Amino acid sequence: MSQAYDILIIGGGPGGYVTAIRAAQLGFKTAVVEREHLGGICLNWGCIPTKALLRSAEIFHQATHAKDYGLSLEGKMGFDIADIVKRSRGVSGQLNGGVGFLLKKNKVDVIWGEAKITKPGEVVVGKATKPAVQPQHPVPKGVLGEGTYTAKHIIVATGARPRALPGIEPDKKLIWTYFEAMVPDFMPKSLIVMGSGAIGIEFASFYRSLGADVTVVEVMPQILPVEDADIAAVARKRFEKLGMKIMSSAKVTAVKKNANSVTATIVDEKGTAQEITADRLISAVGVIGNIEGLGLEALGVKTDRGCIVTDGLGKTNVPGLYAIGDVAGPPMLAHKAEHEGVLTVEAIKGLHVHAMDKHKIPGCTYCHPQIASVGLTEAKAKDAGYTLKVGRFPFMGNGKAIALGEPDGLVKTIFDAKTGKLLGAHMVGAEVTELIQGFVVAMGLETTEEDLMHTVFPHPTLSEMMHESVLDAYGRAIHI
Amino acid sequence: MAVEILMPALSPTMEKGNLAKWLKKEGDRIKSGDILAEIETDKATMEVEAVDEGILAKILVAGGTQDVPVNQVIALIASDGEDVSKVASGGASPAPAPKAAVAAAPSAAAAPTPTVSVATAPLASGAKIFASPLAKRMAKEAGLDLSSIAGSGPHGRIVERDVKAALAGGTAKRSAPATSSTSAAPAMASGMSDETVKKLFEPGSFEELPHDSMRKTIARRLLEAKQTIPHFYVSADCELDALMAAREAINASAPKGADGKPLYKLSVNDFVIKALAVALMRVPDANVTWTENAMLKHKHADVGVAVSIPGGLITPIVRKAELKSLSAISNEMKDLASRARNRKLKPDEYQGGSTAVSNLGMFGVKNFQAIVNPPHATILAVGAGEQRAVVKNGQLSVATVMTVTFSTDHRAVDGALGAELLQAFKSLIENPVGMLV
Numbered sequence: 001m002s003q004a005y006d007i008l009i010i011g012g013g014p015g016g017y018v019t020a021i022r023a024a025q026l027g028f029k030t031a032v033v034e035r036e037h038l039g040g041i042c043l044n045w046g047c048i049p050t051k052a053l054l055r056s057a058e059i060f061h062q063a064t065h066a067k068d069y070g071l072s073l074e075g076k077m078g079f080d081i082a083d084i085v086k087r088s089r090g091v092s093g094q095l096n097g098g099v100g101f102l103l104k105k106n107k108v109d110v111i112w113g114e115a116k117i118t119k120p121g122e123v124v125v126g127k128a129t130k131p132a133v134q135p136q137h138p139v140p141k142g143v144l145g146e147g148t149y150t151a152k153h154i155i156v157a158t159g160a161r162p163r164a165l166p167g168i169e170p171d172k173k174l175i176w177t178y179f180e181a182m183v184p185d186f187m188p189k190s191l192i193v194m195g196s197g198a199i200g201i202e203f204a205s206f207y208r209s210l211g212a213d214v215t216v217v218e219v220m221p222q223i224l225p226v227e228d229a230d231i232a233a234v235a236r237k238r239f240e241k242l243g244m245k246i247m248s249s250a251k252v253t254a255v256k257k258n259a260n261s262v263t264a265t266i267v268d269e270k271g272t273a274q275e276i277t278a279d280r281l282i283s284a285v286g287v288i289g290n291i292e293g294l295g296l297e298a299l300g301v302k303t304d305r306g307c308i309v310t311d312g313l314g315k316t317n318v319p320g321l322y323a324i325g326d327v328a329g330p331p332m333l334a335h336k337a338e339h340e341g342v343l344t345v346e347a348i349k350g351l352h353v354h355a356m357d358k359h360k361i362p363g364c365t366y367c368h369p370q371i372a373s374v375g376l377t378e379a380k381a382k383d384a385g386y387t388l389k390v391g392r393f394p395f396m397g398n399g400k401a402i403a404l405g406e407p408d409g410l411v412k413t414i415f416d417a418k419t420g421k422l423l424g425a426h427m428v429g430a431e432v433t434e435l436i437q438g439f440v441v442a443m444g445l446e447t448t449e450e451d452l453m454h455t456v457f458p459h460p461t462l463s464e465m466m467h468e469s470v471l472d473a474y475g476r477a478i479h480i
Numbered sequence: 481m482a483v484e485i486l487m488p489a490l491s492p493t494m495e496k497g498n499l500a501k502w503l504k505k506e507g508d509r510i511k512s513g514d515i516l517a518e519i520e521t522d523k524a525t526m527e528v529e530a531v532d533e534g535i536l537a538k539i540l541v542a543g544g545t546q547d548v549p550v551n552q553v554i555a556l557i558a559s560d561g562e563d564v565s566k567v568a569s570g571g572a573s574p575a576p577a578p579k580a581a582v583a584a585a586p587s588a589a590a591a592p593t594p595t596v597s598v599a600t601a602p603l604a605s606g607a608k609i610f611a612s613p614l615a616k617r618m619a620k621e622a623g624l625d626l627s628s629i630a631g632s633g634p635h636g637r638i639v640e641r642d643v644k645a646a647l648a649g650g651t652a653k654r655s656a657p658a659t660s661s662t663s664a665a666p667a668m669a670s671g672m673s674d675e676t677v678k679k680l681f682e683p684g685s686f687e688e689l690p691h692d693s694m695r696k697t698i699a700r701r702l703l704e705a706k707q708t709i710p711h712f713y714v715s716a717d718c719e720l721d722a723l724m725a726a727r728e729a730i731n732a733s734a735p736k737g738a739d740g741k742p743l744y745k746l747s748v749n750d751f752v753i754k755a756l757a758v759a760l761m762r763v764p765d766a767n768v769t770w771t772e773n774a775m776l777k778h779k780h781a782d783v784g785v786a787v788s789i790p791g792g793l794i795t796p797i798v799r800k801a802e803l804k805s806l807s808a809i810s811n812e813m814k815d816l817a818s819r820a821r822n823r824k825l826k827p828d829e830y831q832g833g834s835t836a837v838s839n840l841g842m843f844g845v846k847n848f849q850a851i852v853n854p855p856h857a858t859i860l861a862v863g864a865g866e867q868r869a870v871v872k873n874g875q876l877s878v879a880t881v882m883t884v885t886f887s888t889d890h891r892a893v894d895g896a897l898g899a900e901l902l903q904a905f906k907s908l909i910e911n912p913v914g915m916l917v
Binding site: 152319347350352354418419420421445446447448450451 | 612613614615617618621632639640641673675676679683688
C-alpha cells in the first residue's frame with residue numbers, strides 16, 4: 001500500500017501530534033507514524049501521569065497537616081500506592097484517547113508501526129522492533145498499517161529516552177527509570193535518586209511526601225543544576241526540612257544488587273566513599289535523543305551529540321527532512337517540541353516565521369515546593385557580560401502566601417541595567433509553575449522594567465510577588 | 481465584532497497592489513458575494529468579494545491608492561446589530577505603515593523601491609508606530625528614529641532584533657540630527673523573502689547552497705557600499721607601449737637567485753599598483769577616507785588589490801606602495817595572492833587602505849566599473865591591454881591600449897579631483913620612468 005502525503009511526521013508525542021494538527025490546519029495532507037502510544041512519553045510516561053502522582057502526594061501532605069488549618073480528620077491518614085498508580089494511569093488514558101480524537105477530527109492519518117526513512121520522501125512502516133512499555137492504552141481505531149508511504153516533507157519527532165550510566169544500567173527491578181518509578185508495584189521504604197534534575201527531584205519529592213526515606217545524589221555542587229543558584233538553595237533548604245537527604249558534589253560509583261534492595265557506593269568531592277542501602281534506586285541522569293533505526297545515517301543526516309542538527313526552523317541538512325522536539329536538541333521539553341513543530345510547518349507553508357528564541361522557553365518542575373523559570377540565571381547573565389539589576393521577593397512578604405500557609409519561596413528577576421530588558425525570572429514556592437507565564441509573556445513582548453512596574457497585579461494573589469520582585473530590582477519594593 | 485477587509489494577494493508572490501476603485505460606498509449594505517472593490521497589479525485585475533454581511537462602515541484606503549501592501553486592512557464592515565459609527569471611528573487607527581514595513585527589513589536590500597515611501601509616508605503624518613517597549617528604549621538610547629526602522633514582529637511591530645539590525649547596518653535615521661551635515665541613509669527596502677524567491681522555481685529544479693561567511697561578508701559589504709556611497713566614475717585609455725618595453729627590459733635583466741630563477745618578474749599589474757600609489761602622492765587630496773565628521777587624509781598610499789579566490793574574493797593591501805620598488809611590490813603581491821587563495825591572510829593584511837585595484841584584463845574585459853570598498857575613497861578598474869587603432873597627429877597607428885575607470889566616493893573625491901587623479905595615473909602609466917623618481 002502506498003500513500004502520498006504532503007507532510008508525514010514520525011512520532012506521535014506532544015511535538016508530533018501538535019505539529020500534525022497545525023499542518024492539517026494549514027491545508028496539508030498529513031500523517032503521523034506512531035509505534036507505541038499517541039501523546040508520547042509526555043502524556044503516557046512523563047509530564048501528565050507524574051502530575052497525577054504528585055497531586056495525590058500533595059493532597060496527602062495537606063491532609064496530614066490538616067491541623068495546621070484548624071481541621072481535624074478522624075482516624076489514621078493512609079494511602080494505597082496501587083490506587084494512586086491506578087488514578088495516574090486513568091488520567092493518562094483519558095488524554096491518550098483525546099489525542100486520537102483530535103487527530104481524527106483534523107483528518108490526520110495515524111499509521112501504526114515503526115518508521116524507517118528509506119530515501120528522501122519515502123518512509124517504510126514496519127512492526128515495532130522496540131517492545132512497548134507496559135501497561136499500554138489500546139491502539140486507536142482506524143489506524144493505517146504497515147507499508148510504504150511517500151511524503152513531500154518528513155518531520156522526525158521521535159523524542160528521547162532515559163540515559164543510562166555504564167555499570168548502573170536500569171534493570172527495571174531494582175534500578176528504575178521513570179517508567180518503573182511511575183508504576184511502582186509496592187511502596188519502597190527507602191530510595192536513592194541519582195540525578196537532581198527535574199525528573200529526579202519530582203520523584204524524590206513524590207516518594208518523600210508519601211513517607212519514603214529518600215537520598216538524592218547530585219554530581220554538581222548545586223541541585224537542579226540548570227536553575228538559578230538562589231532558587232536551588234531555597235529549594236534545597238525546603239527539601240531537607242521535609243526530610244530529604246541530599247548529597248551534592250557526589251557520585252554513585254557502583255551499585256550492588258541484593259535480593260530485594262540495592263547498595264550504592266557514593267563518593268563525595270573529597271574522595272570519601274560510603275555505602276547506602278535502599279529498596280530501590282532511580283536513575284534520572286538525563287535523556288538522549290532517539291535517532292537510531294530511522295535510516296538517518298544512510299541519508300547523511302547531520303547529528304551532534306545524539307541529536308539531529310537543524311536550522312532553528314526544523315530543517316536538517318537533507319532537503320525535505322526536518323526534525324523537531326527532543327530529537328532536535330535541548331531544551332528537551334514538550335512545549336519546546338510543540339512550538340518548534342508549529343514553526344516548522346508554518347515555514348514549510350511559506351508563512352513569515354522566526355526561529356524560536358530558546359532563552360524565552362520556560363521550564364517548570366513540579367516538586368514540593370515548585371520551581372519555575374525563564375531566561376538567563378544570574379550567573380549566566382553575568383557571564384554574558386550584562387550589567388545587572390537583580391530583584392528578590394520572598395513568599396514571607398506576600399499576604400496570599402501567608403494565608404495559604406505557604407510562606408517558603410522566592411521570586412527573583414534579572415534585568416539588563418542598560419536597557420531594562422528582562423533577562424530572566426526564577427521562582428520557587430507554591431503554584432509558581434502557574435505564575436511563570438506572566439514573565440514569559442512579558443519577555444515575549446519585550447517589556448522593560450517600566451512596563452512591569454506600571455502593570456496592575458491583582459490583590460491578594462501570589463502574582464503580586466512578581467511585581468514586588470521587579471520593584472526590588474530597582475530598589476522600590478514596598479513589602480520588604 | 482467588526483469584520484476587517486484585507487488587501488488580497490492576486491498571486492503567491494504579490495506583495496502590494498493598487499486599489500483601483502471602490503464599487504460600494506460607506507454606509508452601503510453588503511451581502512455575501514457582493515463585489516466591494518477592484519484591485520490591480522501590473523499583470524492582473526481582481527474583484528474583492530464580500531464574504532460577510534453587514535454595513536460597509538469605513539473605507540480605510542481610498543480608491544486609486546497605489547502600492548497597498550497585501551493584508552493591509554482596507555475597509556471595515558459592521559456586523560448586523562453593531563453600531564456603525566463606533567466601528568467607523570474605531571477603525572481609524574489601524575495604520576497602513578506596519579504592514580508595509582513587514583516587507584521592508586532593514587539593511588538587506590537590492591534597491592530602494594516604492595515600498596519605502598509607502599512605509600514612511602503615513603508615519604511622517606503622525607500615525608502610531610508599533611514597537612516593543614524594549615525596542616523603543618534601545619532606539620531612544622542609540623538616538624535612532626523609529627519611523628526609519630522596518631518592523632519584523634507580528635503585524636510589523638518593531639522589536640529588539642530590528643533595532644539591533646538597524647544599529648549594525650547603520651541603515652536607520654538618527655533622530656534629531658545634531659548638525660545638518662549628518663548624512664542619513666534611509667531605511668532600505670528588502671528584496672523578496674527567501675521563500676518568495678524559491679516559489680518562483682519548480683521545487684527540485686535547483687540546489688540550495690547555504691552561504692558561507694565569506695559570501696555573507698561580500699554581500700553585506702558591497703550592498704552597504706552601493707547603498708551608502710554615491711559613486712562617480714571617470715574613464716581613460718592608457719597607452720602601454722612604453723610600459724611594455726620597460727617591463728621587458730627590466731625582466732630580461734633580472735638577476736638570478738641561487739636556484740637559477742630570476743629574482744623578480746614584473747607584471748603589468750605591478751606597474752598599475754605602483755602608478756596608482758605615486759599618483760595618490762601627486763594628488764594627495766584624493767588619498768582620503770570619508771567619515772561622518774572629518775576627512776581622513778592619508779600620508780601613505782596603501783593599495784588594496786582584489787584577488788579572486790574560490791568562492792569569492794579578498795583584497796589584500798600593499799602598504800606604503802609609493803615607497804616600495806616595483807620588484808618589492810611584485811614579490812609581495814605574489815605572496816599575498818597565494819596566501820589569499822589558501823585563506824591564510826591575517827585581518828591586518830586585508831583591512832584598511834585608501835584605494836584598490838581590480839584587474840579583469842586577463843579575461844579580455846575592455847572596461848568596467850568597480851564598487852568602492854570602504855574605507856577606500858577610490859577604486860581603479862583595469863581592463864585588458866590590447867592593440868587598438870589610435871589616431872595621433874591625424875595619422876592612424878597601432879598602439880597597446882588599456883582602458884581604466886576610477887570609481888570614486890563623491891562625498892570624498894569630487895569629479896574634478898577624480899579626473900585629476902586619473903590624469904596623474906595615466907601620465908605615470910604611459911611614461912613609467914616617472915615612477916622611478
